[in-house]
Amino acid sequence: MSFGIFFAILGGVLAAAGGGAGSAIGVGRVGRAAAGVVTEDPSKFGKVLILEILPGTQGLYGFLIAFLLLTQIGVMGGSPIQLTTAQGLMYFAACLPMAICGFVSALHQANAAVAGVSIVAKRPEESGKAIIFAAMVETYAVLALLISILAMFNVTANIGA
Amino acid sequence: MRETEYAYAVARIRANELKMLSQQDFERLISAESYSAALRILTDKGWTEPSGTSAYDICETENASLWDFIANSVPDKTLLDALIVGNDFANLKAAIKAKFSDYEIAQYMTVPSICPAETIVKAIDEGDFSLLPDYLASCADKAYHAYTEKQSGQLTEIIIDKECAAAKLRFAEKSESALLTEIHTLTAAVSDIKTARRCASTGKSKQFALDAVNGCGKLDSAKLVNAVYEKEELSQFLTDAGLEILAEYADGDFTALEMFCDNYITRRSRDYKHEVFGPDAVVSYYYGKLAEIKNVRIVLSAKASGVPKDAIQQRVRELYV
Numbered sequence: 307m308s309f310g311i312f313f314a315i316l317g318g319v320l321a322a323a324g325g326g327a328g329s330a331i332g333v334g335r336v337g338r339a340a341a342g343v344v345t346e347d348p349s350k351f352g353k354v355l356i357l358e359i360l361p362g363t364q365g366l367y368g369f370l371i372a373f374l375l376l377t378q379i380g381v382m383g384g385s386p387i388q389l390t391t392a393q394g395l396m397y398f399a400a401c402l403p404m405a406i407c408g409f410v411s412a413l414h415q416a417n418a419a420v421a422g423v424s425i426v427a428k429r430p431e432e433s434g435k436a437i438i439f440a441a442m443v444e445t446y447a448v449l450a451l452l453i454s455i456l457a458m459f460n461v462t463a464n465i466g467a
Numbered sequence: 468m469r470e471t472e473y474a475y476a477v478a479r480i481r482a483n484e485l486k487m488l489s490q491q492d493f494e495r496l497i498s499a500e501s502y503s504a505a506l507r508i509l510t511d512k513g514w515t516e517p518s519g520t521s522a523y524d525i526c527e528t529e530n531a532s533l534w535d536f537i538a539n540s541v542p543d544k545t546l547l548d549a550l551i552v553g554n555d556f557a558n559l560k561a562a563i564k565a566k567f568s569d570y571e572i573a574q575y576m577t578v579p580s581i582c583p584a585e586t587i588v589k590a591i592d593e594g595d596f597s598l599l600p601d602y603l604a605s606c607a608d609k610a611y612h613a614y615t616e617k618q619s620g621q622l623t624e625i626i627i628d629k630e631c632a633a634a635k636l637r638f639a640e641k642s643e644s645a646l647l648t649e650i651h652t653l654t655a656a657v658s659d660i661k662t663a664r665r666c667a668s669t670g671k672s673k674q675f676a677l678d679a680v681n682g683c684g685k686l687d688s689a690k691l692v693n694a695v696y697e698k699e700e701l702s703q704f705l706t707d708a709g710l711e712i713l714a715e716y717a718d719g720d721f722t723a724l725e726m727f728c729d730n731y732i733t734r735r736s737r738d739y740k741h742e743v744f745g746p747d748a749v750v751s752y753y754y755g756k757l758a759e760i761k762n763v764r765i766v767l768s769a770k771a772s773g774v775p776k777d778a779i780q781q782r783v784r785e786l787y788v
Contacts, residue, residue: 335471339743342478342540350482420474421743427481 310389314379317401318372321454324405325368325447328412332361335416339423346427353426353433357419360440364412367451371404374455378462393465400457407450415443468543468643470745476540477743480752483536484740486513487788488759493766497779502770509763526764533756534579537749546746549638549647550753552602554580555587556631559607562591563614563623602637606630625679632658632681644746646739650732650754656684656710657728661721663695685709730785733758737787755787762786 340354373382375397380387389397422436488496492512499505509525510516515532517524534551541547554577565572565588576584582600587607590598596608606627613622632655639647659680666676673696682688686708694704702714712731716724732754739751762783769779 335474338472339474339478342475342480343482345475346479346482417743420471420478423474423478424481424741424743427478428485 308389308394309391310394311379311381311386313391313394314375314389314397315381317398317405318375320398320405321375321401321408322368322372325364325366325371325408325412328409329362329365329368332364332412332416332419333358335413336361336419336423339420343423343427350426350430353430354423356433356437357422357426357440360419360437360444361412361416363444364408364415364447367447368404368408371401371451371454371458375401375458378458389465393461396461396465397458400454400461402454403450403457404454407446411443411447411450415440415447418443468545472542473744473746473749476537476542477745477748479536479540480748484752484788487756488512488763488786489788490786493762493783493786496763496766497776497783499770502767505767505770514763525767526760529760529763530757531578533753533760537753538579541746541749543642543746545638546642546644546647546749548581549635549642549644550750551579552581552634552638553631554578555582555603556606556627556634558582558584558587559591559603559610560624560627562588563607563610564620566591567614602634606634628658629679629681632683636683642746644750646735646747647750649735650750652684653710653713653728653731654684655681656686657713657724659684659686659688659691660695660701660705660713660717661724663692666692667695726782726784729758729761733785733787740787752787758784758787 336354336358340351340358343354344351376382379389379397419436419440422433422440425436426433492508496505496508499508506517506525514525515528517528537550538547557577558580561572561575561577562584564570565575572588578584580587582603586598587603590596590607591611594611596604596611599607609630610623610626613619613626632651635651636648636655639651659682662679662681663676666679671679673692676692676696677688680686680688680691686705690704690708693699694701701717705711705714705717713724713727716727736751736754736758739747742748742751765782765784766779769782
């Protein structure tokens with residue numbers, strides 16, 4: 307196996323691990339806060355559940371990038387294409403936006419969602435606003451996802467794979 | 468401990484804040500026709516019906532519920548210890564006094580405490596201070612010998628109060644709660660001002676006053692005692708010491724000073740009402756709830772002794788909610 311394919315796979319692994327780790331920490335953090343509210347008022351379960359789910363999307367985005375990459379370089383089909391080190395590094399770089407932004411945005415979205423849980427605790431009728439505050443952070447995870455996808459497809463087009 | 472570990476506790480607190488008594492509830496309480504009518508308002512708001520008939524009962528039950536709630540929510544034992552370490556010293560004081568008098572000690576013990584009250588009583592009874600935790604052992608030894616060898620209840624109290632103030636600050640710093648450290652620093656300073664003024668007004672020597680102040684509240688003990696005894700401008704001294712918030716009340720009566728101190732703690736607690744992580748959110752709720760309980764006790768005691776509405780309103784403290 308060449309260094310090129312190694313770097314490409316490493317990029318996919320980082321995208322999945324960064325997004326996944328961020329989401330795991332984030333969902334866990336919001337889950338603790340949600341449990342606090344549900345302990346006092348079980349009727350708010352539905353509202354806090356939405357907030358808990360929000361930081362979980364980065365994990366899915368990371369998984370999507372890793373899956374696309376493995377498909378692009380033929381690993382999913384069982385016959386990996388030959389990549390030079392430079393080409394492998396290009397795939398690696400394409401995965402970085404999702405890896406970094408996925409991790410960071412999941413943590414910050416979790417913090418916003420925990421604050422939203424406090425809103426639900428005190429003013430359940432304002433839960434929509436709480437969700438919007440947390441969802442705003444999602445924008446940057448989506449932008450990172452788009453850049454990673456665009457960069458990856460362009461790398462594929464350029465190397466003619 | 469990481470601040471995010473407090474997410475569960477803080478969320479429970481935010482949900483519980485809805486159950487706290489509002490300004491309108493207190494207006495109703497103060498305007499209640501009688502003591503029993505006031506009790507009814509409280510039980511309607513979810514306070515547990517007292518088994519006895521005194522204000523002490525319903526407030527103590529609420530206090531116990533508060534502690535139960537905090538102890539079951541907070542992930543860090545160091546914070547819990549920091550909130551109640553003062554009770555251990557109060558119990559130590561009670562245990563020493565009880566040993567040399569004939570009153571029943573059980574009713575004077577404060578709960579909750581870090582060190583079980585029975586252990587403190589046993590250590591004092593047997594004179595075996597190794598039974599006590601480190602923060603209490605040397606203080607108990609000194610206080611016990613002051614009581615037995617010098618027969619000085621006053622000296623015993625001074626020793627315990629000084630150690631208590633120092634321990635509260637130490638525990639607060641260890642808990643990493645900036646708010647709790649600020650509260651204990653302020654209360655230590657207020658306590659020093661009161662001690663120095665009390666010593667001066669009762670004709671104690673300067674040296675006695677210097678020994679009596681705890682010196683934990685960021686006030687230079689020697690300068691404070693000097694300012695009080697030489698009748699210098701105490702407010703100016705406090706301003707220079709960075710405690711200008713106390714300057715206005717430093718020369719006035721103690722009731723106003725204590726009331727200001729209580730209100731200031733509540734105001735500072737309110738500043739942390741929107742924190743979502745960390746120990747400060749817990750500390751702010753804890754002190755906010757204590758202020759509420761204190762207010763209820765003031766109102767109920769006043770109702771029981773027929774104090775007029777206007778007088779009650781002057782005594783109640785600011786609310787957290």
